[in-house]
Amino acid sequence: MSDMAGYCRACLGPAGDAGTCRNCGHHRLIRHPEINQLSIAHIDCDAFYAAIEKRDDPSLEDKPVIIGGGKRGVVSTACYVARLYGVKSAMPMFKALKACPDAVVISPRMSVYAEEGGRIREIMREVTPVVEPLSIDEAFLDLTGTERLHHAPPALTLLKLQRRIRDIVGITVSVGLSYNKFLAKTASDQDKPDGFFILGRTDAPAFLERQPTRAVFGVGPVFAARLEKDGIKTLSDVIKVGEKAMADRYGDGGYRLARLAKGEDFRSVTPDRQRKSVSSETTFFEDIAGYEELEKRLWKQCVRVADMAKKKDISGYVVTLKLRTQAFRIITRRRTLSEPTQLADTLFRVGRELLKTEADGRKFRLIGIGISNLVNGSSDPRDLLDPDAPKRAAAERAMDKARAKFGSEAVIKGRSLKSRQ
Numbered sequence: 001m002s003d004m005a006g007y008c009r010a011c012l013g014p015a016g017d018a019g020t021c022r023n024c025g026h027h028r029l030i031r032h033p034e035i036n037q038l039s040i041a042h043i044d045c046d047a048f049y050a051a052i053e054k055r056d057d058p059s060l061e062d063k064p065v066i067i068g069g070g071k072r073g074v075v076s077t078a079c080y081v082a083r084l085y086g087v088k089s090a091m092p093m094f095k096a097l098k099a100c101p102d103a104v105v106i107s108p109r110m111s112v113y114a115e116e117g118g119r120i121r122e123i124m125r126e127v128t129p130v131v132e133p134l135s136i137d138e139a140f141l142d143l144t145g146t147e148r149l150h151h152a153p154p155a156l157t158l159l160k161l162q163r164r165i166r167d168i169v170g171i172t173v174s175v176g177l178s179y180n181k182f183l184a185k186t187a188s189d190q191d192k193p194d195g196f197f198i199l200g201r202t203d204a205p206a207f208l209e210r211q212p213t214r215a216v217f218g219v220g221p222v223f224a225a226r227l228e229k230d231g232i233k234t235l236s237d238v239i240k241v242g243e244k245a246m247a248d249r250y251g252d253g254g255y256r257l258a259r260l261a262k263g264e265d266f267r268s269v270t271p272d273r274q275r276k277s278v279s280s281e282t283t284f285f286e287d288i289a290g291y292e293e294l295e296k297r298l299w300k301q302c303v304r305v306a307d308m309a310k311k312k313d314i315s316g317y318v319v320t321l322k323l324r325t326q327a328f329r330i331i332t333r334r335r336t337l338s339e340p341t342q343l344a345d346t347l348f349r350v351g352r353e354l355l356k357t358e359a360d361g362r363k364f365r366l367i368g369i370g371i372s373n374l375v376n377g378s379s380d381p382r383d384l385l386d387p388d389a390p391k392r393a394a395a396e397r398a399m400d401k402a403r404a405k406f407g408s409e410a411v412i413k414g415r416s417l418k419s420r421q
Helices: 048-056 093-099 110-125 154-169 181-188 204-209 221-229 235-241 243-261 291-312 344-356 389-406 414-420
Strands: 006-008 029-031 040-045 065-068 075-078 104-106 131-135 138-142 173-178 196-198 277-288 314-325 330-341 364-376
Touching: 006 154, 040 110, 040 154, 040 181, 048 065, 048 075, 048 110, 065 093, 075 093, 110 131, 110 138, 110 154, 138 181, 154 173, 154 196, 173 181, 181 196, 204 235, 221 243, 235 243, 277 291, 277 314, 291 314, 291 344, 291 364, 314 344, 330 344, 330 364, 344 364
Parallel strands: 065 104, 173 196
Antiparallel strands: 006 029, 040 138, 040 173, 065 075, 131 138, 277 364, 314 330, 314 364
C-alpha cells in the first residue's frame, strides 16, 4: 500500500493505493511523492535507428540488429537484443560481429532517421514550446506552467506524449522527469526501453551517492581513470572531497562534477539551442596511406558538409580535419578562417593543406571534415592572395542550382568524377 500520488501507464488513470490499477487492473504503475511538482524532462528514443528499421521491417522484431557501415566501420546503434550480446554504440564492427555473429547489419538511412526525428520533435512541441534538442533522437523539455493548457500536471502530460509518439511514429521513448536537466537526463537512462523514471529532491541525493563517476555525462574514460587513481570512484567520494579541492585538482571539470554530484544544475532548457558544428566522415574498406588516395576521399566529405551547410544556410569560421589511424587513434587538425565558409571548394583547399602534414606514410581507416564556430547565412571568399576564389565560388553555386533543378547527378565536378574512378 502507498499514499504516494501516481498514475497507471495502461489507462493513465490515478494509480490508487493498491499494487494494481483500480480502474483497469494493470500493474505498471508510477508513483513518487513529488510526481505532480516536477516539470523538467529528458526524452530519449530507444535504440532509435534500429527501432525505425524494425518498425519498417517487422521480420526483424526478435532479431539482433546492428546499424553500421560494414566490417570496417563502427556501430551506430544496436537494438536491445544485440546489446544482450555486448554490442555497444561506437564499437568497431568486427568486434560487434564477433560478439554477435548472427546479427542483421543494416546500413544507416540517415534521411529517414532525420525525418522521423523531426516528426517526434514536432509532437514534443505540441505539449510545450520549450524543447531543446540534443541530437536527432533526444531532447530536453520544460513543462513549467503547462498545467492550465493541458489540464494536467507535467507527469501526466508526458505519459500521454510517450503514448502519442508510440502511436504516431511507431517506436518507444524513455522519459526522465526531475527538477533540472542533469537529473532528468540521468533519470531517462535508468528505465529502458519504454521507461518512465522520476528523480525528485527527496530521493536524488541518496540516488546520486551510489553512482560511479563514469555515469556522469562528460566524464570520459581518461578523466574517470584519473579520478579512480586518486581514490574517487563514486559521486559520494566526490562529495567527500568537496568543491574547492575538486576544482584545485581537476580545474573546471572537477568543479562541475562536484556540483552535479550534489544534484546542482542551474542550466535552463533553451529552445533556441544552436548547432555547434556540421561534419561528415567515412570509414575505408581498407586502410589507406597515400596522400592522393586520402585527398580523393576528402573531397566527397567536403561536398557533403557543404550541402548540409547550404541547406541550413549556415557557415563556419573553423575547419577541422579528422583522421583515425590504423591503431584507432583519432587525430584532429583545425584552421580558423578570416571569413566563414560553406563552400566545398574552400573546405577542400583548407582540408588538404591540413592533410599534407599528416599523410606521412601512416595508414588511416577514416577521414572526415567539418566546420564549427557557426554563423547564419552564406559568405563567399574574398582572398587577395587567391584572385580565382570568387570564380570558383560562383561556379560551385551554379552547380548547386543545376543539381537542385535536375538532380544530384546532373552536374559532376571533375574532381568528383576522378574520386569515383
